[in-house]
Amino acid sequence: MLKSDYWIIFFLLLFCGPLESTNACSEHAVKKAIFDGYDSTIRSVKNQSTVTHVTVYTSIYSIVSINEQDEKIELLAGTTLRWTDEFLQWNPSDFGGCEMIITLASNVWMPDYFVVNLLETEDIMAENVLYAVIFSNGIIIASMPLHAALRCTMDITQFPFDTQNCTITAGTWMYTSDHVVLHMSKDRTENAADLIQGSSEFETISYTAEEHTHVDVNLTFSELRFILILKRRPEYYVYVLFIPSFLLTMLCIIGIFTPTSSEGNRNEKMTLGLTTLLSMAVILNITADAMPKSAKGLPLLEAYCQNAEPNAHLTTIASAFENFNVDAIIVSTSSVSVCHQFWIGGNDFDQTGRFTWVDGSSWVYANWDSGQPDITQPCVSSTALTTGKWKTESCGAENCFICEMYMGGSTSPPPTIPSTRTSNVNPPTTTPATRTMTDCKDWFNHGVHTDGIYSINPDGRGSFNVYCDMTTDGGGWTIFQRRIDGSVSFYDKLWNDYKVGFNNGLENNLWLGNDHIHVLSTKDSNVELRIDLWGDRNPSSSNPNGYWWEKHTNFSIDDEAHFYTLHLSTSFTGNATTDSRSGINYSIGGKFSTTDANHGAAPTCSSSQQEGGWWFLDGQCALSPLNGKYVPPHWGSIYGFFWGTGSVKINPVQSRMLLRSLKQ
Secondary structure (H helix, E strand, O other): OHHHHHHHHHHHHHHHHHHHHHOOOOHHHHHHHHOOOOOOOOOOOOOOOOOEEEEEEEEEEEEEEEEOOOOEEEEEEEEEEEEEOOOOOOOHHHHOOOOEEEEEHHHOOOOOEEEOOEEEEEOOOOHHHOEEEEEOOOEEEEEEEEEEEEEOOOOOOOOOOOEEEEEEEEEEOOOOOOOEEEEEOOOOOOOHHHHOEOOOOEEEEEEEEEEEEEEEOOEEEEEEEEEEEEEEOOHHHHHHHHHHHHHHHHHHHHHHHOOOOOOOOOHHHHHHHHHHHHHHHHHHHHHHHHOOOOOOOHHHHHHHHHHHOOOEEEOOOOOHHHHHHHHHHHHOOHHHOOOOOEEEEEEOOOOOOOOEEOOOOOOOOOOEOOOOOOOOOOEEEEOOOOOOOEEEEOOOOOOEEOEEEOOOOOOOOOOOOOOOOOOOOOOOOOOOOOOOOOOHHHHHHOOOOOOEEEEEOOOOOOOEEEEEEOOHHHOOEEEEEEEOOOOOOOOOOOHHHHHHOEEOOOOOOEEOOHHHHHHHHHOOOOEEEEEEEEOOOOOOOOOOOOEEEEEEOOOEEOOHHHOOOEEOOOOOEEOOOOOOOOHHHHHOOOEEEEOOEOOOOOHHHOOOOOOOOEEEOOOOOOOOOOOOOOOOOOOOOOOOOOEEOOOOEEOOOEEEEEEEEOOO
């Protein structure tokens, strides 16, 4: 009997042993199962129309250095990416309760995430030791430490009491927003700035992040911007520069009024003057060594031009004909013969290789010299006295500069007034034309058929600049609303912002201003409205690259005393809506309301629905709030920046609203 008991115990041990081993978590078994046939070069979705949503958290651990002369900041940071891989999922109960495994990051598909304004990077960890955590539901978390140098454009206007804005722009390289969308981590701590070890000269004020989109050749890419605000500690410069400069200035003044010896001995006075001069030279040398050579200088010249004469700015050259005229003007002005280079309004302050004009005009023409442009230099000058060729230079270089001013309906480059100054060319003038341009239709009828920025004076009370579309649907359109991305917030602008208007360049995001829109829409008996919409950012959209448009007649808005009430014909042409109660038709008769001035709209319109400044009927919200929050709380619904077609609600990538007089 005893012997049989041993056999029973032995049998139980044999039976229980394998059961315990089978139920144990085995990462090896999980990896073998989920990576069988897995291809890390294929995006992690089974249906390629499905969007991969990637949550990003970028931590800045330390500011290693700030090189102001090269406008470069060096950071020690870490980026964590989180996304779902539909191919790497398993049932934990099949693998002994394994909820997660760790594998090399190179074994899995990863988003093509990169930092746009990265100058150079140094790997902290080798690629073969970068790991990713995979959870059973397919969620993958991968972290990457980074020692990086990035471009940070320095604005030293208020030096040494300046505040610098260093923006880290990150996005996807090949995958458009139809495939990969980046999101900020909601777990990001509010006191993120307090966790950053700052430099000895700058203190960290804030560290925030924003979601954006970027359009390149009609393709939309998801983008994140991490904004680091730094404030200089001024004490060093106060003691080393300000106080000594003040004392030296006082000594200089004392030296001027110090009487000379009655015997003609001036040695002491000359010694004092030379000592003061040498001391100032040393201080200036210290300051010059600390300053960036490419600091933004052209905006100051632009401010000079604008303050010198109405509608004046640094000259814009849009054709070979205009370039020839500007050169001819300079050659005929004898007082500027000492100048070798002339600043014009071209610049590439962000040093992206894409040049722009300071007045907002499109860059459609260039006359570069051989070997130019040098993209490491941000400002553009012309050898107008000789070859007329352009080159890029440091904005700190001392050149003459050319201002221009347009008056009335003149479209040709204006002549200059001869100047004896060697530091600049005085603002030129034109002979007033006999006809004042009241809108873009006037310019079009006057023979101007090129899109761009033009000056108009619709009511005789003063001129202002607008962007004219001269090519769409017969031309002559004045653009009064445009959104190209989320870089300018529309939904939280106040009543006065919408009254006077706001933009980040008339060719970019724009609201012309309700006062201007009122004048332009009421000066003639009949004005038509056109609305254009591009793309749908809704992740579930069946038409992400769609285009919609709509056109109405009898468009006008009342003045401010009547809350800019919207008037519009209900009939329309176009494909943006399917019935007369959808889209902007739903706002006809509505008063304009903003977050701080509600004139009858439902309270939720500006609070939870974030529809921004728009026309609302009493107690209602809108079905076409094109000034809503660019990234809405919910996609494809009545939130933020959307348009209701009558059948679906789209979240456009871009929008614009144009008006045109129907006068002949």
